[in-house]
Amino acid sequence: xxxxxxxxxxxxxxxxxxxxxxxxxxxxxxxxxxxxxxxxxxxxxxxxxxxxxxxxxxxxxxxxxxxxxxxxxxxxxxxxxxxxxxxxxxxxxxxxxxxxxxxxxxxxxxxxxxxxxxxxxxxxxxxxxxxxxxxxxxxxxxxxxxxxxxxxxxxxxxxxxxxxxxxxxxxxxxxxxxxxxxxxxxxxxxxxxxxxxxxxxxxxxxxxxxxxxxxxxxxxxxxxxxxxxxxxxxxxxxxxxxxxxxxxxxxxxxxxxxxxxxxxxxxxxxxxxxxxxxxxxxxxxxxxxxxxxxxxxx
Numbered sequence: 547x548x549x550x551x552x553x554x555x556x557x558x559x560x561x562x563x564x565x566x567x568x569x570x571x572x573x574x575x576x577x578x579x580x581x582x583x584x585x586x587x588x589x590x591x592x593x594x595x596x597x598x599x600x601x602x603x604x605x606x607x608x609x610x611x612x613x614x615x616x617x618x619x620x621x622x623x624x625x626x627x628x629x630x631x632x633x634x635x636x637x638x639x640x641x642x643x644x645x646x647x648x649x650x651x652x653x654x655x656x657x658x659x660x661x662x663x664x665x666x667x668x669x670x671x672x673x674x675x676x677x678x679x680x681x682x683x684x685x686x687x688x689x690x691x692x693x694x695x696x697x698x699x700x701x702x703x704x705x706x707x708x709x710x711x712x713x714x715x716x717x718x719x720x721x722x723x724x725x726x727x728x729x730x731x732x733x734x735x736x737x738x739x740x741x742x743x744x745x746x747x748x749x750x751x752x753x754x755x756x757x758x759x760x761x762x763x764x765x766x767x768x769x770x771x772x773x774x775x776x777x778x779x780x781x782x783x784x785x786x787x788x789x790x791x792x793x794x795x796x797x798x799x800x801x802x803x804x805x806x807x808x809x810x811x812x813x814x815x816x817x818x819x820x821x822x823x824x825x826x827x828x829x830x831x832x833x834x835x836x837x838x839x840x841x842x843x844x
Contacts, residue, residue, distance in 0.1 A: 559628030684751025
């Protein structure tokens with residue numbers, strides 16, 4: 547389906563220096579009454595003085611001021627004529643309409659949204675987005691309210707991003723084939739969120755400078771269960787590390803004993819020694835020494 551919408555595009559407007567026009571207007575306003583009061587009392591001088599004063603007031607009506615990072619869209623009877631971004635006091639003919647728009651960066655923190663992640667788990671998520679108007683014509687004329695449009699697109703884009711990632715890695719996943727997750731890969735998620743939002747708000751002439759997750763948590767109804775799961779996974783991971791280190795220490799001890807010929811161990815004694823060392827190294831509490839007065843074989 548072909549899109550027949552007309553896309554506006556910003557262009558510079560032709561305006562004049564406001565300081566010069568202010569001086570001219572004030573001069574005419576002062577000169578008019580002087581001519582009326584000081585000149586000959588004739589209709590020509592009276593009318594001329596009044597006309598000069600009116601023209602001076604007319605000129606003053608065309609003045610407007612622009613601050614840094616601010617623009618003014620100029621319209622003539624509804625038709626877009628251009629955007630003035632020159633700071634300071636500016637002037638244009640009074641029958642031109644001026645719509646000011648800020649080009650400054652804006653910081654928005656979205657509301658907390660309750661969405662389902664890639665695995666269907668309910669999570670709470672919010673984002674912090676820095677955006678600014680890049681094209682004043684598109685912002686003013688291609689969307690109804692560009693600020694409300696941006697806020698809605700932030701919520702929509704955040705929901706879409708959350709549905710493409712799981713909250714966290716599952717224990718059953720292969721470490722080498724793990725996919726990106728919301729919690730563990732914040733930088734990658736932020737990059738994709740920024741691209742997603744940039745595509746969504748481009749029609750409004752808005753640029754996204756930065757987008758990051760500001761809040762991420764499991765929904766309250768499953769938060770307790772997921773916390774217990776994370777604790778269990780942490781305990782299992784710690785146990786694996788302890789066992790891996792203990793096995794290495796036992797292997798090193800047996801190797802050193804064999805090389806130094808401190809004691810000759812057969813397979814049964816090696817098995818008993820390995821068992822005892824693993825119990826000592828992997829136990830949660832300190833080992834209690836036992837003095838053996840007999841032999842291994844009774």
